[in-house]
Amino acid sequence: MVVAPRPAFERLDPTLIEALKMRVVGTLIQPGDEEYDRARQTHDPAVDRYPAVIVRAGDAADVIRAVTFAREQGLPLAVRSGGHSLAGHGSVDGGVVLDLSHMKAVSVDPVRQTAWVQAGATAGDVLTHTQPHGLALATGDTSSVGIGGLTLGGGMGWLVRKYGLTIDNLTAVEMVTADGRLIVASPNEHPDLFWAVRGGGGNFGVATAFEFRLAPVSTIVGGALILPPTPAVVRGYADYALTAPDELTTIAAVMPLPPHPAIPAEVHGMLTFTILICYVGDLEEGQRVLDPLRALATPLADLTGPMPYPALYQFTAQAAERHTASVRAGFLDELSDEVIGAILEHSQSRPAPMGMVQIRALGGAMARVPKDTTAFAHRDKSFLVAIINMGDGSEVATWTEALWQRLRPYTAGVAVNFVGDEGDERVREAYPTPTYERLAEVKRRYDPTNLFRLNQNIQPAG
Numbered sequence: 001m002v003v004a005p006r007p008a009f010e011r012l013d014p015t016l017i018e019a020l021k022m023r024v025v026g027t028l029i030q031p032g033d034e035e036y037d038r039a040r041q042t043h044d045p046a047v048d049r050y051p052a053v054i055v056r057a058g059d060a061a062d063v064i065r066a067v068t069f070a071r072e073q074g075l076p077l078a079v080r081s082g083g084h085s086l087a088g089h090g091s092v093d094g095g096v097v098l099d100l101s102h103m104k105a106v107s108v109d110p111v112r113q114t115a116w117v118q119a120g121a122t123a124g125d126v127l128t129h130t131q132p133h134g135l136a137l138a139t140g141d142t143s144s145v146g147i148g149g150l151t152l153g154g155g156m157g158w159l160v161r162k163y164g165l166t167i168d169n170l171t172a173v174e175m176v177t178a179d180g181r182l183i184v185a186s187p188n189e190h191p192d193l194f195w196a197v198r199g200g201g202g203n204f205g206v207a208t209a210f211e212f213r214l215a216p217v218s219t220i221v222g223g224a225l226i227l228p229p230t231p232a233v234v235r236g237y238a239d240y241a242l243t244a245p246d247e248l249t250t251i252a253a254v255m256p257l258p259p260h261p262a263i264p265a266e267v268h269g270m271l272t273f274t275i276l277i278c279y280v281g282d283l284e285e286g287q288r289v290l291d292p293l294r295a296l297a298t299p300l301a302d303l304t305g306p307m308p309y310p311a312l313y314q315f316t317a318q319a320a321e322r323h324t325a326s327v328r329a330g331f332l333d334e335l336s337d338e339v340i341g342a343i344l345e346h347s348q349s350r351p352a353p354m355g356m357v358q359i360r361a362l363g364g365a366m367a368r369v370p371k372d373t374t375a376f377a378h379r380d381k382s383f384l385v386a387i388i389n390m391g392d393g394s395e396v397a398t399w400t401e402a403l404w405q406r407l408r409p410y411t412a413g414v415a416v417n418f419v420g421d422e423g424d425e426r427v428r429e430a431y432p433t434p435t436y437e438r439l440a441e442v443k444r445r446y447d448p449t450n451l452f453r454l455n456q457n458i459q460p461a462g
């Protein structure tokens with residue numbers, strides 16, 4: 001039997017934990033508690049760590065208490081909202097986990113078209129509250145992802161070409177700093193911090209709530225267009241997706257055909273080029289805008305059409321379930337024939353049943369924001385390519401790594417939300433050098449001792 005490692009827990013004074021427990025409005029969970037094994041889980045079952053204390057915060061004061069406790073006890077601190085960190089940063093052996101997943105209130109002002117959102121809400125939670133007003137926030141492609149981590153890393157999804165990144169719709173953030181202060185960062189208050197948290201990740205404090213601008217989004221032309229995976233189809237997609245109107249955002253993937261009632265069972269698992277579509281605008285015009293994609297080849301299936309915006313998330317429902325995945329990603333200035341060839345060739349031999357190479361066509365509203373407005377500065381990139389291999393085991397990781405080594409020379413930077421546990425060099429790739437240096441300076445001001453280091457870490461300037 002494997003004995004669970006509990007290093008720092010052994011030397012923690014139980015009376016300190018009891019004192020913290022008495023003050024916490026939310027829940028404090030420790031080894032031995034009935035809830036402990038569930039509470040230490042993240043979205044990735046492979047993240048199997050044994051924290052000394054889990055503080056499931058009930059309010060911002062709990063966040064202050066947990067941050068202060070970790071700092072005073074010299075314990076490592078893992079902060080999580082939706083728990084989807086690709087790097088396994090959502091938990092820590094022997095340290096403090098600050099879990100914001102129960103702080104998930106969402107309040108919508110339909111007149112001003114804004115929302116106040118606690119950090120533990122998921123993209124799906126936000127949608128549930130905004131859709132009755134015909135509004136939406138630009139979030140990612142999967143409903144279960146936490147607004148906390150998604151926003152601090154940028155947030156790129158179905159509306160990116162029309163309404164930009166999640167951070168492009170952020171107007172203020174409430175945060176707890178390393179020294180335990182509750183502050184607001186906005187264009188007028190702590191503007192340096194407001195710049196840094198829009199793409200700089202969890203390096204500068206714990207976000208407790210966000211204020212966002214919403215956009216009018218209700219019925220869209222959306223769904224999946226499933227095409228044969230040929231070089232000409234991928235080339236045609238890449239050329240069109242960038243020049244199409246901003247109303248059209250697409251997330252395409254070389255991937256096996258998933259089980260779907262509208263698709264004959266005998267072709268499930270067949271390799272395809274699947275384009276997930278989100279057109280926000282006039283519905284008839286949207287159908288016309290899709291025609292050039294439909295004309296790329298005879299579709300294996302055409303599941304596109306008018307639908308309520310939330311229905312789009314059904315196409316990524318599998319990713320919303322807990323799973324392990326090996327992921328490698330990078331931005332591309334162009335999708336060259338060499339890159340297309342490598343992706344298609346390598347995809348013939350996927351070991352995992354749900355392995356895919358995702359290609360996101362960018363540009364539009366995201367590219368129009370000047371690059372020094374936020375810490376997310378790779379705004380001029382045309383595509384994000386992400387190898388996403390669901391499943392664990394060395395065969396899956398080896399396949400991912402082998403394709404990544406072929407694609408990497410063609411990439412230029414990466415979105416920090418798509419970086420796994422890949423070391424400092426890859427964190428630096430998420431930022432142009434001047435951006436990283438500016439982030440390091442803000443880090444020095446707000447977290448000089450690097451209390452918030454279980455993240456894609458920015459080293460405080462020396």
Ligand SMILES: Cc1cc2nc3c(=O)[nH]c(=O)nc-3n(C[C@H](O)[C@H](O)[C@H](O)COP(=O)(O)OP(=O)(O)OC[C@H]3O[C@@H](n4cnc5c(N)ncnc54)[C@H](O)[C@@H]3O)c2cc1C
Pocket residue numbers: 043079080081082083084085086089090100119139140141142144145146147148149150152153154155156157201202203205206207208319320417418454455456
């Ligand atoms: C299935 C899946 C689909 C995804 N799709 C997209 C997508 O379409 N677009 C996209 O941009 N990204 C996407 N991502 C990446 C995702 O945005 C990041 O992994 C993000 O960090 C997850 O946020 P979270 O709150 O769920 O995760 P968490 O694990 O809770 O947080 C991740 C990290 O963010 C920091 N953090 C989280 N909350 C806070 C907080 N309140 N205050 C301070 N720091 C905090 C911490 O450093 C933490 O380690 C996807 C990831 C997965 C697993």
